[in-house]
Amino acid sequence: MSASSPITVEEFKRNARTSPQRVVLPEHEDARILRAAGIVAREGIARPFVIGDEETVRSNAQKFGADLQGVQVVDPRSSPKFEEYVDFYSRRTGSSARLARALLKKPMNFGYLMTVVGDADAVMAGAFYTSAEVIATADLMIGLAPGISIPSSFFLMVTPGSTYGENGALIFADASVNPNPKPECLADIAAASAMSARSMLGWQPRVAMLSFSTKGSASHPLVEKVVAATRIAKEKFPDLIIDGELQADAALVPEVASRKLSEPSSVAGKANVLVFPDLDAGNIAYKLVERLAGAHAYGPILQGYSRPISNLSRGATVEDIVGTIAMLSVQAQRWAQKISA
């Protein structure tokens, strides 16, 4: 793992400060968001844009004791860009200007579109609005990345003292969004997870499609699902370094991989991205690793969209939000490099 690949919040903050990105925060109703906005502006972690009626935002900031120095407040209704956005949305979707105006008056919708038109680099929500609304708005305003059919999420798991993955850091996906993805969707989750590993962490992704079987050691429809997903992923994303189906020990431990696999694998024994077959497995796994192995679980972080976006946990603290903004900012840095390359 390179020195520039962050895995702690402090490392993410350090990396974010090298090129602070424009992060949209459309939930001015939430005290934590306003406080976090002030902190990231002051500490140079990001350039926050809070979306909402300016008077209301400033009043909320005063009420919540949030210092908004360095924070830009954008009011959709009075923004000089409003009609440009209306025109952009109408042309993109074929909808009426009336519908576009009704949509874009609302801070969430306007804020999300800012990332699409290029006036912002990333967006974060979920402190005030539900995950369902965050994802629905992302589906409508941002859209999925090319080749990806379904949004998903990942956790960055950092286990002290571990050497698995990238010096103890691993991506676990999908541990919070899709209960039981079909093979085609699981393949897309794998590709999105690889993109996340690359864009947020600077890793060369090695994706393991997990199962209770390794290369045919068990036979069951649940195994067939992962086998099919692996095959689809390899065909659809030929540049992806991916293998499956693999049990978790075969994915992570070189000695187990060499014992269980009869053919060489560029993933087995050295995976850094673990794709779980369903939400049961993924969610249970990350919680067990967190509690039993003392791992830090950063996330869940949304993925699969065409712009960097994060969905906060409703229970996030100000510190969590600042950390998430730092991670999002780092992801947006690499996103910008990729687009300009």
Added chain:
Amino acid sequence: MEVEQKVKETVAEVFRRSPSEISSSTHFVKDLHAKSANIIELIALLEDAFSVEISFAEVTNNSTVGAAAEFIQRKLAQKQASSV
């Protein structure tokens, strides 16, 4: 009836259908194949049309156009009651 008619026209616009195709019994998911992204558009237009605030959860509780119209009528009644 005016509320229901306006709701039907709004639904027709969001789902790109003719208003004549929309009735009170039209089911958002079964008939219109509504996705969550459609709900975001629907909320924006309904809020604009009726000057009420609607949450995502409130809308998703109404499975038919008729139920949505009744929901809007209740919202309007609440708004009127709170302004007295």
